[in-house]
Amino acid sequence: MRYLPLKVVVDPVVSDTAIARRVLSLVPCAEVVSVPACAPGPHDTGSTLFLMNNPGPFVKKCPETPQYVCCGYRILNIGTGCPIGCTYCILNEYLGSRAMSAYCNTEPLFRELAEVVKGPFLRLGSGEFTDSLVLDHLTGLSADLIPFLLKQRNLLFEFKTKTVNINNLIKYEVQRKIMASWSVNPDVIVKAEEHGAPSLEKRLAAARECMKKGYIIGFHFDPIIKHDNWEENYTKVVDLIYQHVEPSCIGWISLGCFRFVPALKPVVQRLYPHTKIIYEEFVQGKDRKMRYFRPLREHIYDVIISRIKKYHPDAPVYFCMETPAVWERVLGKKTFSSDGLCGMLDEVREKFGLD
Numbered sequence: 618m619r620y621l622p623l624k625v626v627v628d629p630v631v632s633d634t635a636i637a638r639r640v641l642s643l644v645p646c647a648e649v650v651s652v653p654a655c656a657p658g659p660h661d662t663g664s665t666l667f668l669m670n671n672p673g674p675f676v677k678k679c680p681e682t683p684q685y686v687c688c689g690y691r692i693l694n695i696g697t698g699c700p701i702g703c704t705y706c707i708l709n710e711y712l713g714s715r716a717m718s719a720y721c722n723t724e725p726l727f728r729e730l731a732e733v734v735k736g737p738f739l740r741l742g743s744g745e746f747t748d749s750l751v752l753d754h755l756t757g758l759s760a761d762l763i764p765f766l767l768k769q770r771n772l773l774f775e776f777k778t779k780t781v782n783i784n785n786l787i788k789y790e791v792q793r794k795i796m797a798s799w800s801v802n803p804d805v806i807v808k809a810e811e812h813g814a815p816s817l818e819k820r821l822a823a824a825r826e827c828m829k830k831g832y833i834i835g836f837h838f839d840p841i842i843k844h845d846n847w848e849e850n851y852t853k854v855v856d857l858i859y860q861h862v863e864p865s866c867i868g869w870i871s872l873g874c875f876r877f878v879p880a881l882k883p884v885v886q887r888l889y890p891h892t893k894i895i896y897e898e899f900v901q902g903k904d905r906k907m908r909y910f911r912p913l914r915e916h917i918y919d920v921i922i923s924r925i926k927k928y929h930p931d932a933p934v935y936f937c938m939e940t941p942a943v944w945e946r947v948l949g950k951k952t953f954s955s956d957g958l959c960g961m962l963d964e965v966r967e968k969f970g971l972d
């Protein structure tokens with residue numbers, strides 16, 4: 618699926634920016650309206666795209682939770698919303714609007730980036746409030762970012778996606794200086810819970826193309842969803858990954874079992890009444906999120922990681938938002954902390970010669 622808006626709402630202050638001009642030239646059939654200080658609201662549908670200034674900072678810290686091991690990641694905020702429509706997506710609850718927005722004021726974006734790269738080594742990615750590439754065929758933002766990113770020495774930027782929208786990415790040879798990563802799930806979950814996303818096979822084919830263009834490749838088993846035959850299905854996902862991508866090109870693989878804030882449940886019930894994923898047994902964590910019970914989470918991680926290690930004994934695997942107890946029981950890392958995880962992930966810098 619390639620997103621095309623039926624309606625574009627443009628704040629007049631951005632109408633002359635490169636991003637707004639590109640988008641408007643590519644959607645000739647869309648209704649275009651000009652609204653000063655526009656922003657997505659609760660009644661706007663997913664077929665409406667807002668072209669606007671980012672009202673806040675572009676670079677933010679990924680929210681951390683003290684009781685969990687966090688990875689010290691930074692987020693580049695390029696817009697909001699996602700038309701892929703995963704049933705479990707936190708954006709369903711968090712944003713309060715189904716509409717898309719793309720931030721067009723790239724001058725302050727590049728100013729902020731130029732500032733943050735003066736500090737310590739940074740892992741930064743744009744797939745937090747939207748998918749990194751879901752609007753890229755319209756905005757062309759990656760083609761603005763990549764030449765800048767290739768000149769940096771203190772940064773690993775990650776395009777995190779479920780799409781195969783890689784046409785801009787593969788115009789560049791990036792010599793393992795930039796990362797492209799895919800969220801993965803078995804096709805039975807893709808079909809049931811990730812309605813607008815390409816199949817696993819298509820995502821892995823896109824990963825392979827990016828690998829050939831010199832991208833460091835990442836995979837995110839997140840959210841891992843328990844379902845009938847989950848062991849066999851997740852094992853097959855691992856097998857397929859290693860049929861498509863060389864272990865030496867993988868920067869990291871994250872794993873995180875399905876978790877959600879309680880406020881998401883009624884939203885999912887309203888938007889996706891067919892889904893069963895919210896009716897498993899859950900325990901509430903110290904961050905108030907609902908999770909599968911720890912023994913089940915550990916078993917799931919064991920199954921997936923032991924298959925990964927079959928192909929890739931020193932695979933850089935990590936857990937997203939897990940407790941120190943899970944780190945110890947599954948990976949044997951005693952008293953593991955957020956600092957330990959940051960140090961582990963920063964090893965990517967040495968591995969790919971990023972300095």
Ligand code: SF4
Binds near residue numbers: 700702706707746
């Ligand atoms: S692809 Fe990511 S951002 Fe888009 S709906 Fe799915 S979980 Fe949300």
